[in-house]
Amino acid sequence: VAAGSVRRVGRAYNTISLLTDLGHGDESVGVLHAIARDLVPDVAVIDLAHDTPVGDVRTASMMLARAIGYLPEGIVVASVGVGLGEHRRHIAIQIADGAGILIGPDNGLLAPAVAMVGGADRSVVLDNDELWLPSPGAVWPVRDLLMPVAARLCEGADLGEVGSDLDPYTVQPGVVPLSRADDDGIVAEVIGVSRSGACQTNLDPDEIADWGNEMSVTVLNDDADERVAHRITNAPGAPGLPIERLGPGSIGLILDPHGLVTLVAGHRPATDELRVTTGSALRFCRLDEASAARGVTTKVQLRSPKP
Amino acid sequence: VAAGSVRRVGRAYNTISLLTDLGHGDESVGVLHAIARDLVPDVAVIDLAHDTPVGDVRTASMMLARAIGYLPEGIVVASVGVGLGEHRRHIAIQIADGAGILIGPDNGLLAPAVAMVGGADRSVVLDNDELWLPSPGAVWPVRDLLMPVAARLCEGADLGEVGSDLDPYTVQPGVVPLSRADDDGIVAEVIGVSRSGACQTNLDPDEIADWGNEMSVTVLNDDADERVAHRITNAPGAPGLPIERLGPGSIGLILDPHGLVTLVAGHRPATDELRVTTGSALRFCRLDEASAARGVTTKVQLRSPKP
Amino acid sequence: VAAGSVRRVGRAYNTISLLTDLGHGDESVGVLHAIARDLVPDVAVIDLAHDTPVGDVRTASMMLARAIGYLPEGIVVASVGVGLGEHRRHIAIQIADGAGILIGPDNGLLAPAVAMVGGADRSVVLDNDELWLPSPGAVWPVRDLLMPVAARLCEGADLGEVGSDLDPYTVQPGVVPLSRADDDGIVAEVIGVSRSGACQTNLDPDEIADWGNEMSVTVLNDDADERVAHRITNAPGAPGLPIERLGPGSIGLILDPHGLVTLVAGHRPATDELRVTTGSALRFCRLDEASAARGVTTKVQLRSPKP
Secondary structure, three states, X not given: OOOOOOOOOOOOOOEEEEEEOOOOOOOHHHHHHHHHHHHOOOOEXXXXXXXXXXXXXXXXXXXXXXXXXXXXXXXXXXXXXXXXXXXXXXXXXXXXXXXXXXEEEOXXXXXXXXXXXXXXXXXXXXXXXXXXXXXXXXXXXXXHHHHHHHXXXXXXXXXXXXXXXXXXXXXXXXXXXXXXXXXXXXXXXXXXXXXOOOEEEOOOHHHHOOOOOEEEEXXXXXXXXXXXXXXXXXXXXXXXXXXXXXXXXXXXXXXXXXXXXXXXXXXXXXHHHHOOOOOOEEEEEXXXXXXXXXXXXXOOEOOEOOO | OOOOOOOOOOOOOOEEXXXXXXXXXXXXXXXXXXXXXXHXXXXXXXXXXXXXXOOOHHHHHHHHHHHXXXXXXXXXXXXXXXXXXXXXXXXXXXXXXXXXXXXXXXXXXXXXXXXXXXXXXXXXXXXXHHHOOOOOOOOXXXXXXXXXXXXXXXXXOOHHHHOXXXXXXXXXXXXXXXXXXXXXXXXXXXXXXXXXXXEEEOOOHHHHOOOOOEEEEEEOOOOOOEXXXXXXXXXXXXXXXXXXXXXXXXXXXXXOOOOOEXXXXXXOOHHHHHOOOOOOEEEEEEOOHHHHHHOOOOOOEOOEOOO | OOXXXXXXXXXXXXXXXXXXXXXXXXXXXXXXXXXXXXXXXXXXXXXXXXXXXXXXXXXXXXXXXXXHHHOOOEEEEEXXXXXXXXXXXXXXXXEHHHOXXXXXXXXXXXXXXXXXXXXXXXXXXXXXXXXXXXXXXOOOHHHHHHHHHHHHHHOOOOHHHHOEEOOHHHOOOOOOOOOEEEOOEEEEEEEEEOOOOOEEEOXXXXXXXXXXXXXXXXXXXXXXXXXXXXXXXXXXXXXXEXXXXXXXXXXXXXXXXXXXXXXXXXXXXXXXXXXOOOOOEEEEEEOOHHHHHHOOOOOOEOOEOOO
């Protein structure tokens, strides 16, 4: 499609991983596959996710950060939160000594994944519009810009061919929230919900490593009671409760397959048991050993968890 | 699966693009991929769309027409609006000097895409049932007929091997609505809604090319007011409003990435702002320059837009 | 990823077919594709289905049983009904003289598909954890265990390398319900609903082969009337009603493309016409020839269909 010979000064790749908010309701994702098949027929295209809520950059950025360690060498094309007709800077970030290049909007979408693999080797702003596909109307960046740039990078083009060098400190940072300690414990957030209603949090497992097998969790809204969360063991013989023994109405705390501290409930989705969703704030508190041993659940007021 | 040697009198293809209304709720689409992998393992299968409403031939035909220009050379397998147990003629249409062959039901599904690429080179009705897969029950055309025919065409079979020549004038025409001018302006229709609520219309951009940067739009139902739509610019320096400056409650008109005149709204989905959906009728009227300059919005009755 | 050389004592495969309940809401399915691309880049991965209700082993097992006859030679990776943190045995079952190997949890998911192709050649429990991927948290079997095992099997590893031999009689049987005859007819169940509302049942077509072209069907709940179901013909000239002639309010019985006896309704979804869904119980009764000839519909009470 684009004219000109390919300068093979870079490294060639044979996989493109795609993450968008285009959904599956129309032909949009299919067209991206078609373009790749047309431009670089031997490159495989992997669909990471397309059904994230429209414009939910934060959720999509966490999906990419969770996936990045499993991706094969190659190009990541990510496009979430880019509105119709909007003029937004798009960037490419090379990571892991050239094992991968992430391309997408400069809106924080790529940042958590880049951080997860140790930071950027090199960044460019995608300003070589000679590579882009012509549009019959408004420019659609993922189709007109990111896919042909990804194809060119697969063919071995150097980053300098697709854009101009960029100061990484001008790149929009990620938007993943951090937990924070206060006098009463640690305030964390539900950062994701699984299909079965488990609630991933941003609580650092190291912060609760020596808290014992029970701790308290309170949803920070008007009428939530403090609850006791039981640490769930991940391996036979490890401290904690086997998940099969978590009874109805009980709350468990498990390190999920991504290493995130995750709330589950006995016999029903944790989202239902705790009435929480992505973005809900939670306070985790250490239980004193006596009450933990008795298994007592003390009713408390908002922002006044047990003294 | 099918017996017999392949007569390589035609052109060989290595991509099949799939468009169906089978959804993702069961294994149906997976089975189509499995059949292709079994019959022609080196052929790539691209999913264009499968989640169109069941039987919505019109919407699916527009998806195919929008996508066709981006598809690599190959076979398109399309199946929408074919009921269980229904006996319907299926056809193959060769396009673009043999760059592609579209196969699907003779119900108008293929027609807009064929028109988009300059019409049919040759058409056949798929009546060579020796190529079809046996069914344990009712014939399921996309599985039993279209997939093995697509595989045979990929292998280089001539159209004459899969069916009998067909008069293209007997083929069911497409069902894409046209806009029409009347004394008060142009009556158009919402022909598609994006995931973010932008409304594609069938208004020809040439018809409003000299209407200036504001025009009126009225939804043709009982209680809709006339609204002023602001032309949105697609490129820096072009006439119109940058989309970022479209305020709350304002309506914008943008040429979308497919070249379709599309309604957007400031700070919310246009579907919500205008209370419209696919199929809603709209009237567009030229504003006189004086009122346009003042930015006046005149309230009007249904079918009596500004005189 | 896993160390060690591959012992090519088995058969090599180049396709992995995937069936899970992970949905499309996040990056989970994409990560499975990424792992396959990383470990065995020349292997194709086919998505059979991922949107089955979470934990619905029975529905998923029927999807796999319907698909199995269409799958190319290769590995099937199936994971439905495996809860977070749960310790469950996973197994591999070789079928069809080594044409395929199914791997998944020992919860009945694989059993109907295995039965469909004539039973197991050999079974192992997947206990060679040297092949598994390390997890940053809880083990996620489909990612950490099934995908690397599938990759190793594609490379030609023998079943004995991935696990220990297993008595097939200790494997959890399938959970597909059977119909049963009683004095009043045959009690069957809706075992699946198509996207257009057709209701697949577990009624054996042989049981009604000589019942003529009309029979009665009653939904076994409190207020359902007996209805006459018209046998729908699948081929021109066969006995029964062409589906196009099934009028509003009428019920038809058709052998669906999988060979299942399936209820359809005239001009609307059978699910709406009969107010049924997956799991609904139905009684089918033979009509006497006189009433069938008159086309009479007799109102009856629950569990007292026509004598």
